């Protein structure tokens with residue numbers, strides 16, 4: 001399947017992308033994970049993105065497009081991809097669809113996960129993530145804790161809180177989402193590609209997507 005996944009910070013984009021990836025092997029591509037990996041490796045563009053991320057602001061569109069243009073042409077995208085946290089602005093969406101036209105790619109769906117603000121705030125403060133860049137499993141100390149406290153069930157690495165999980169950064173991320181990313185809902189509705197679901201149950205979101213796409217996927 002070829003999907004764009006939209007939703008506020010903490011809506012569950014990463015959780016749903018991992019579940020959908022298990023359905024048919026489509027690759028999860030998270031721009032947030034890519035940026036965190038670049039910071040970890042000390043690369044120049046990771047250094048450029050770090051200041052924006054720690055403030056809860058978006059990295060520049062040109063930087064993101066350079067990374068994603070190369071990423072979407074990797075062979076593992078041929079059988080499907082789940083774009084988690086990208087596009088995030090109207091200019092990114094326009095550039096992405098120009099790239100799709102150039103590469104002959106047809107997007108199946110834009111999934112919009114709708115979650116009330118109080119639920120999102122609760123989820124972000126209780127989320128924990130595996131620090132191994134190859135794993136990045138997502139946990140929640142209330143709803144989905146690892147079997148052994150602080151240790152990833154999948155790879156045994158430490159499970160930690162992300163750097164942008166301060167109250168100030170979370171508030172800024174939510175404001176940035178409302179101003180810059182929420183307009184994408186209209187962008188995809190106009191193109192007849194939008195599927196909006198509440199994220200009360202991740203399994204129900206997955207069922208809504210597979211139901212809409214049909215057995216071909």
Ligand code: AP5
Nearest residue numbers: 009010011012013014015031032053057059085123127140
């Ligand atoms: P990014 O990493 O994309 O963060 P985000 O959008 O803020 O989203 P999150 O990863 O915080 O949440 P999520 O929706 O994936 O939720 P999750 O599944 O973890 O981006 C970080 C930063 O990078 C940005 O602020 C920006 O600076 C930069 N950036 C990234 N992409 C960019 C772009 N395209 N352009 C410019 N800048 C960019 O779930 C959250 C918690 O809830 C977890 O604990 C989970 O276990 C729990 N949970 C999930 N679903 C459920 C459920 N159904 N019931 C109960 N708990 C649940």
